[in-house]
Amino acid sequence: MYIQLLYMKDITDIIKTKSHLPLAKRTVLNVSVTSINFKDGILSVLKPYDISIEQFNVLRILRGKNGEPSNLMDIQDRMISKMSNTTRLVDKLILKNLVERFVCENNRRKVDIYITDEGLKLLKLLDPIIEEKENELTNKLEKEELETLNLLLTKIRG
Numbered sequence: 001m002y003i004q005l006l007y008m009k010d011i012t013d014i015i016k017t018k019s020h021l022p023l024a025k026r027t028v029l030n031v032s033v034t035s036i037n038f039k040d041g042i043l044s045v046l047k048p049y050d051i052s053i054e055q056f057n058v059l060r061i062l063r064g065k066n067g068e069p070s071n072l073m074d075i076q077d078r079m080i081s082k083m084s085n086t087t088r089l090v091d092k093l094i095l096k097n098l099v100e101r102f103v104c105e106n107n108r109r110k111v112d113i114y115i116t117d118e119g120l121k122l123l124k125l126l127d128p129i130i131e132e133k134e135n136e137l138t139n140k141l142e143k144e145e146l147e148t149l150n151l152l153l154t155k156i157r158g
Contacts (some may be wrong), residue, residue, distance in 0.1 A: 039136055045133045049126065055085045055093055059123055062099060062115035069112030098122060
């Protein structure tokens with residue numbers, strides 16, 4: 001394992017620094033750069049389908065409701081990126097005919113959001129493509145290493 005690492009770019013090579021980096025900074029930079037690489041990889045798969053990672057996440061959340069309605073607050077609570085503008089994301093998905101929004105006649109503040117058949121079809125198409133990309137992005141690690149990495153990342157998040 002250590003010998004393999006000698007042939008890989010270290011974070012100091014990636015950010016082009018000769019300075020010594022404290023371990024905490026090195027760790028944060030490594031996780032940040034890896035996160036960006038993962039995001040870019042997933043985005044490259046979604047781009048031909050004119051859908052963002054955040055829109056894809058909304059569709060998966062709605063599919064997980066199994067035909068039951070959701071609302072903007074529930075979607076926002078389940079979003080991976082809490083900074084996402086959920087209203088804007090839903091509006092864009094409505095324009096693409098991937099979700100529908102219904103306002104309750106008795107309570108105009110109550111809005112139900114559903115995934116459409118077109119949204120479900122898109123997810124069915126994308127699921128294996130995304131899974132393949134996720135496997136590609138993580139294939140340098142053995143199963144046990146991936147399990148350990150997940151435990152450590154969970155531990156870091158507290």
